[in-house]
Amino acid sequence: MAEAVDGLHEVLNRAMASQGRYENQITFEGRPGYNDAWNKCSKNPGHTYFIPIKEFSVRHLFGPFQDDQMVEMVRSIADVTVLLENKFTSTERPEMTSAGEEYPFKALRGTELARSSTGWIARARKKFESGKECPCPECIQLPSHHRVRPFGKVIVWTATHSIYDLSEALKTKVGVFYHEEDSFEGDLNIDYLQPYGIFAKDDIGDWCGIKCVTHDINLWDKIREKFLTFNKKMKEVDAKFRAVEDNLAIIVSHPHGQGARVSVGRWNYRDDMNHNDDFIQCRYGYDTPTCPGSSGAPVFILGRMSRGMYLAHPHSHVGEPTQYGESAYGINY
Numbered sequence: 001m002a003e004a005v006d007g008l009h010e011v012l013n014r015a016m017a018s019q020g021r022y023e024n025q026i027t028f029e030g031r032p033g034y035n036d037a038w039n040k041c042s043k044n045p046g047h048t049y050f051i052p053i054k055e056f057s058v059r060h061l062f063g064p065f066q067d068d069q070m071v072e073m074v075r076s077i078a079d080v081t082v083l084l085e086n087k088f089t090s091t092e093r094p095e096m097t098s099a100g101e102e103y104p105f106k107a108l109r110g111t112e113l114a115r116s117s118t119g120w121i122a123r124a125r126k127k128f129e130s131g132k133e134c135p136c137p138e139c140i141q142l143p144s145h146h147r148v149r150p151f152g153k154v155i156v157w158t159a160t161h162s163i164y165d166l167s168e169a170l171k172t173k174v175g176v177f178y179h180e181e182d183s184f185e186g187d188l189n190i191d192y193l194q195p196y197g198i199f200a201k202d203d204i205g206d207w208c209g210i211k212c213v214t215h216d217i218n219l220w221d222k223i224r225e226k227f228l229t230f231n232k233k234m235k236e237v238d239a240k241f242r243a244v245e246d247n248l249a250i251i252v253s254h255p256h257g258q259g260a261r262v263s264v265g266r267w268n269y270r271d272d273m274n275h276n277d278d279f280i281q282c283r284y285g286y287d288t289p290t291c292p293g294s295s296g297a298p299v300f301i302l303g304r305m306s307r308g309m310y311l312a313h314p315h316s317h318v319g320e321p322t323q324y325g326e327s328a329y330g331i332n333y
Contacts, residue, residue, distance in 0.1 A: 034257030119158030152220030158296030253297030
């Protein structure tokens with residue numbers, strides 16, 4: 001028995017290594033495996049700098065940002081942050097990244113190892129649909145006259161290396177409002193959205209939009225309300241602190257598949273890809289703490305979010321040789 005367990009741990013270690021510098025969390029055991037990874041984490045033992053949402057306060061911020069309005073904005077980011085639980089690795093993952101590295105999880109193509117990562121709600125449609133055919137995988141299997149049912153659409157943003165294509169999206173559960181500190185037994189008591197398509201993706205930029213649906217109008221109303229509140233608070237804080245000369249970088253993620261945590265730091269460099277008079281397409285390097293499971297998490301960059309977090313920067317990987325975290329490419333306004 002001990003040899004079998006050791007063998008599984010060896011396979012798991014190889015699977016984790018197959019993602020290189022990227023930060024998904026892999027497990028054989030679902031929820032208990034995520035909890036074990038949290039407890040045995042070697043990157044950030046104890047997770048001192050990953051603050052549960054309920055505990056986050058001005059004391060976790062620095063300088064002029066020790067402000068109640070900033071705290072409320074960060075909590076609103078958590079309200080639109082989602083947990084991605086995936087159970088399939090696409091056979092279409094490429095051999096190499098654009099940087100010439102082995103593509104994350106190339107060695108796991110076609111397997112059903114469980115992975116967790118993070119994303120956020122980038123759009124929530126204004127209208128809960130009725131009188132139309134629902135596009136979700138469950139409904140399209142039904143006879144056409146049974147496909148017409150109420151539904152609400154949501155776009156979730158994450159990193160492409162976390163959810164590469166439609167085959168992976170369809171095997172992913174998108175958990176919303178997971179704020180509890182820990183869930184160490186059994187399945188989570190949270191609500192899930194059902195992915196049904198890829199909205200857009202960029203392998204080089206490492207960003208991906210996933211089309212999701214819910215049939216629960218109460219859940220959709222809550223998502224819509226939190227989404228609008230998030231955008232309002234984001235723009236207010238951006239306007240209030242835009243003139244402050246400080247490179248604040250905040251990440252809200254689900255490290256090791258746990259409840260949402262906040263980590264605070266500063267960005268240290270920016271790499272521009274394209275720019276014009278209206279926007280800059282770029283990525284950031286930062287010292288904000290991240291862990292396996294943080295891939296795809298929203299990276300809040302102070303003074304760059306005047307239009308909210310649509311097309312913003314998902315966390316991508318750990319840089320070399322600096323070991324700073326690096327975002328995927330996103331848009332600054």
